[in-house]
Amino acid sequence: MSRTSVLETFLAGNPAGPHHTPGTDTATADTGAATADLDDYAALQAWSVAHPAAFWESVRSFFGIELGGVGHEVIAPSDDPRVFSGRQFYRGTTLNYVDTVLRHAADRPDVVAVIDDAEPGGADTRTVTWRELVHQVSVIAAALRARGVGRGDRVAGYVPNTVEAAIAFLATASLGAVWTSCGQDYSAAAAADRLGQTEPTVLVTADGYRFAGKDRDRRDAVAELQGAVPSLTHVIAFSRLGTEVPGATGWTDLLRDGARTPTVEPEAVPFDHPLWILFSSGTTGKPKGIVHGHGGVVLEHVKSAALQSDIGPDDVFFWYTSPSWMMWNYLLAGLLCGATVVCYDGSPAAPETGTLWALAARHRVTVLGTSPAYLAQCETAGVEPGRDHDLGRVRMLGVTGSVMPASAHTWVADHVGEHVHVASISGGTDVVSAFVCAPTGVPVHPGEIPAVALGVALEAWNDRGESVIGESGEMVITAPMPSMPVGFWNDPSGDRYADAYFSTFPGVWRHGDSVTVTDRGGVVIHGRSDATLNRNGIRMGSADIYSVVEHLPDVEEALVVGIERADGSYWMPLFVVPAPGREVDDALREAIATALRTEASPRHVPDDIVAIPAVPHTRTGKKLEIPVKKVLLGGDPNVVADPESIDDPAALRWFGEYAASTLSGSGAS
Template structure:
């Protein structure tokens, strides 16, 4: 058995939410649930019991629950959870109205704001009343071009309190990127800031929003708020007014939360792929609420008055995930701007200043501060931080080493993986179990996760496709404007009928039960018929000090596929014969000879999506002479030009 890097002490295990839940469920249903494995098995074998216990244990606020927990429970898609329920998502997040902090928000320009629970409720009530006065009805869409600050939370809660459907993106999206998303869903109201800060620079948004609004005929109102704190509202935009003017005639009061079915639309999320116009993924209120309550309380052990943070923008699903922590009566910590401005310790400073308990970030951030040579264990207290969460890309074993050696040795390192597609996790963390190097701790409760080979057989200790074989509450209720459901079916169920194929290349470890993600299966390399996950290569290459980051693709060549590795090097470092030899040696010894690239190419930049994920598929298309259909999905589309007509790849 592998030696764990962290093991919770007995007191922590005894006090954990998941321990109390397991013990209560065992009593309620007269079942033997001695440990997490038994709890997970029960959660997928007896889903009606599990989701019923979760509803009750988390105190879901609803005007009706209904007698049925799952209808058509073997159909995927097609199952319905709590079909008789009537609830409101926003009502579950606004349970408190006291003077404690609901939101603590810091922006890069040093602006610091705190909203109490009472202030948050009142702000939502005013905006909800304004939206109701203009006739907003259940099912109407509202969108936001918004930074990660209090206004985004208030706007979303006001919209959803009335049964409206919320969608958002970050302010750095280009005009076409916004239109590709919001243009499909035809919002009635657009919330927008007048600008934002990033890396020490100010970006005005007036001209961009004016152009966007002019091309969205569905808009009846554009609501601006003064994020730049300069007192200016952009002019010349039809149907625009300030936030203050929007709520001026609506004093704070009681919110009339509209009661709606469990599967009423809540969010429209967007795929970040580059193969076409983004898919509009529709998520329901009950599914998002129940999944997030499960993950927050049981997997993350979040409690009342905890201070919960995830470094995210409003264009990444982790914002939606984070905001639901209000339903656990936890304080949201919002950070807007560059995590490295004005200095590389900006987010670490934020953690100490705010008393952060849950520190959520990305694998790339952990790798970045490692490459900066930071040792928070020597420079920061982080005394309040119980857990560090990581997602977005694969957290490699060396990053586990770094966290426990240089960040905080007694922290629960919680690597998780799921996606925008389910607004939740398939595999995640357990605060009562050991953490093993390079592994996600286990399957998420209520998620019947397996790894299948190409023939559709479950495998253990082998690499294959991550699948989910039973329905779960946060399955999308569909794609927008996909009336016959064909796009939805093709996205997840075409490969294995009736089974959700997630698109991750993964392995379940037989000794620990942990999960290793090797990258996206659609980006898996296949030289000589052997499937190789790109993360296996990145893990080795990015340990070389001269390499900042890397990207690998499979290039069709001479009737087979050869591995091509692109590297972004530290400033002034040449890709000479010695460095190429060290890269290949590291890959051969750390992975295998089959992983070694046939070509290594230095590039000045690596294209990535708005949520920070590198995009192997876009580069693969460019290398093969195919145009990328949706460049607006990229944060740096100009980087694609670096991959055209590279001489080394023509021989």
């Protein structure tokens, strides 16, 4: 029997959805056209932008998001004419993120809420039911309260991706305190650069984790982190490696002693009250603390996860991620929708490349998330997920972290299964969600993200600030979204926030991506606009080059930049990591040039093709095109990007050595 999607139910004109409680509406909206008048996603998207207050009120009502306080307009004018933000939504109302999560326990107490897994030889696979989730959140919340944590205080997590991390976040938020975290793959110094900014009073951590077949003991790093963050007064630690963290209160001790703890009652906080502090990548300076509010995240995440990805109580949601990355926060949106979520703290490719597919089959995952880099790794290794694993329940494959090449769509269809809907998305830590997406039921065209997300007023603007269709431009958002930051941490004037997004086009959010909006409403992501290639006045996206070059069997990975030389000329080198056993010789250079000339255009052929040992990435897999460009122009590799934010700092240092030995006197700088 076919399944009725959440979106179909919403479009059927039933704003009082399955979680709606009559008489709880506290906000008002001019509802404009009723959702019953809309018959598909495209119509709903257009309506959501034309009538934003009506749209967001419909989302709130449909999902039964209860608000306290006094009724207010859904979207208020901005207090700061320079910017818009998440502070503009539902002023005067109250709620708590945790209420929306824990209400699912009432009807499904014995259903599994979280699956916790690790690499073979690591921690045992565990499951936590909704009843157990409520109890453990209650115990940890009581423990935090006993340690002086209250509304507005910060709790930091230096944690692997485990059920304890999720519980610690929920316990923190239930008190009106603010959560901030990073993974234990960060050094203590890098963690302190991020977490220390927030002056947390309690640290939640682990003894370590297992990755790529090795136990990573992090107890010394925890001690170093404590010493580097003087605001910390208490440490709570759980074990993944069977050891104890010296001086910390044990997690299992808290659960044992808190057996009779009363069920937590989440504290009602203002709609824009800080929920968590996320951090920018740190590849263009010191990481910025980005603050999101309770209400904005709840609205955005139920919209994104349920309406666009059709995630509900019957789903098992697994996105391979880390607490350092916004996709960890988005993974928890599954709990907002009543789904089972999978926490996994190992490598996606250990003990073998296809490990992620094996996990999806074992846990009967329905919505799986990964990155283009992992798909390419599987293709290169000859992995056959559909043949080797039962992936019949996987109906959606989410992909983000970098631009997804068109060829990856074909590989998924041929080697995973034609039944899998490939949902390439793009967004950012800035809104802890996606601007563009691939909703179920919307046709996917390889190389193009098929739709703009609901409630997102997205356009491509040229240099004159004019909206363009069918040509590349700056991606801008012309109206507020509820999950936009309520501000940056330690930015009381709002100047840093205004400069980050609103300095190019006053009063309009410039995200920093170069995109083309197609005439069918899809979006092609060309890459970061600061890294856009501009050759002889022609703008080109680096992704257009990668989609051709990285499909060649003799190329493992590539990176291209455009350099404006001091003499006014333009140099566009392509740096190539050859496939194992292959060299970047004249034959390969000619093959690359021919492929680009025929499959892209003659303008895409680089000036030079240079062999490199590795491409540097952020820890979430994005190529460091802008830092590489700065290094080739004479920048210090240790200054243009935080080494701790890079997967392989030596790969970036290589470009510094190359610039010093090869480009000196060339006029590149």
